[in-house]
Amino acid sequence: MKPPTRASTPKPQNELTRRTFIKAGTAAAALGASSWNRVVGANERVGIGVIGFGLVGRIHTRNFKAQPDAQVVAVSEAYRPRMDAAADLVGGRVAQYPDFRKLLEDKNVDAVVIATPDHWHALMTMMACAADKDMYVEKPLTLFVREGRWMVEVARRHKRVVQVGTQQRSGPHYQRARELIRGGRIGKLVSVQVSYFRNVAPGFGNPPDGNPPPDLDYDLWLGPAPQRAYNPNRAIYHFRWFWDYSGGQMTNLGQHSLDVVHWITGVAGANAITSAGGRFFLEDNGEVPDTQDALIEYPGFRAVCQWRECAAGVAATGMGGLEFNGTKGTLVLGRDGFEIFPDKKENPTNIVARIIGGHPVGGPQPVPEGEGVQFWTEPAKDSSGNWKDQYVQHIRNFLDCVKSRREPNSDLQSGHQVATVCHLANLSLRSGRKLRWDPAKDDILGEPEVAAMLLRPYRKPWDAELRALRVA
Structure with a gap:
């Protein structure tokens, strides 16, 4: 087994079983005895352990269960x-662990x-890595x-x-859109518009603090987060408001949409970020x-x-809509597909004259143009x-990489780079400052007080668990 390496379409590279791998002394020596738990052969089932069974956890459990070379063995x-709902969905004999650390100790769990x-x-x-498990980790990273x-x-x-x-990277139509943009179909990229609009007014209320439900291990749910009194809006679902x-x-x-931007353009990070906003309309205890x-x-x-959470708007592609604006046209991209809208090919001296009925005396005069409308590029639609298929394609890519040891479509380094941009936008909003970023140093420039908030x-x-991981 080798460390993950990049592959655009990862596929199993061999059919090593655990026994034959152990016999392959050079490969085992390269990996190191402490660096693997169980080597999964190309024809073997990958034992899956699921931690968290909310909205997305349920989707993943169903999709992994449907894969012929995967078996959900623990939740x-x-x-x-x-937990009970997860076990019911999986069916059969599935290990149930109220404490995820016990799941990480389970030798039947490969990923x-x-x-x-x-x-x-x-x-x-990080704890799963230290337990020699591969991971499919949800965003935000x-x-x-x-x-x-x-x-x-x-x-x-x-x-x-x-x-x-960030499953869009595994979506076939996203991959086609990427090829078109990188191939120059809309010209040189000028700007990208990222939007998400919905209306959840007036919010989710202001329930009082109280005792957590008896079936919730609230201390474990909090984990590394600060100790707070239990509030129904903090756990179990509306945690994202805090x-x-x-x-x-x-x-x-933002990690979904900006990940597509990074992936298509190849950027590693932003140079500067400015953000503004607030909680202006929702009448609840969110932050x-x-x-x-x-x-x-x-x-x-x-x-x-x-x-926007209080005005649904008319975003053309719904959730996570993206507009890539180029010098030849615009590509609008969403989970349902994409469309290219070409720019008209016009003589610039004619554009204003056409709108206002001619230029003033002494100004540039209209230039004769050919018959018919011409465009800088071709339309496409x-x-x-299909958002459901994108989930399936992404876990399929993951399972293939677990076996081949190749780097998956949404690798950890690129995920960190995108998440960093999202966090910097929030830090700009909360500090009221424009932030300049040095991707090489992985640090904010000239704002030590804000830079302290990176940690x-x-x-x-x-x-103590973090210290045991020996991170810098």
């Missing part, structure tokens, strides 16, 4: 009713799906910037395959913005992100997108 949930609240993603991933660097370090040390749950556990829609959906705009300055182009402390005893 873990801090909320007992969800772990992490579909917990956001504040758990990083630490669980991290709660704060420094976690991403730690995750990359630990995964590389233990030679683990880690797929980030800074302790999430970065709001900027990190939730994160219900309205947020961000201007992200990438090398060579700009991205404008807009999130693809309506083949957060873990609550005891989870800080």
